[in-house]
Amino acid sequence: MKPLHLLFPAQRTRLPEVAEAIHSFGCEAGWPEAVCLQIELALEELLVNIMDYGYPDRPPGQIELMLQASPDNLNITVADDGVPFNPWQHATPNLEVPLEERMIGGLGIHLVKSIMDSCTYSFFESRNRVILTKSL
């Protein structure tokens, strides 16, 4: 199946169209609806992080997103030229504490890790690159 390759500004206003493109890609690949929604979720969490924190003192750059799917495997690359940030270094939030003490920070990244089988990070030539894989 032809990979999905998207390049878009790191701005939240672009999220709906990106979600739509991921959904169409998943439908075409024949994923169950639940899998489509999980992949959308993982990517929303990662993209929002980059959009909100990647460009604190300069105009948003471009995010590059690539989805490659075989019948039993999905490989996703997300690259950006924002500040160096390794999302997987975040501590997992404590999921056992009561409502009043629950922190929301880090929850999105925890969801990504729960959904995907592997998550890697590298920083090379001023670019953050996250690679996610999932068996389908």
Place this chain on the structure above:
Amino acid sequence: MLTLQSNKRDATLVVSLEGRIDATSARALEQQCLAWIDAGEKRLVFDLSQVQYISSAGLRTFLLTARKMASVQGDLRLAALNQTVTHVFEISGFSKLFAIYPLLETALAA
């Protein structure tokens, strides 16, 4: 895209949501929920049967709303989560934080 309908049943405000609670829609929902509590609502039941998708932005909305509700000794319930939404509540540990009911009617009757 998220649409919202609310109607009062006795002392309870029933909020029916339809669509996606994501980074784009969560903020407006959060403001509306906090405004209801400010206006004196003490019992909120959310009917999530038509919600297909929730991300951490949506979880945050429910967390903040529940905290505010707790501060006024109010009651917040969630009803009719589909499988996908239930899964997100489970992996985030949120299923333990909320009163979740299989159906709207059971949430209202409990």
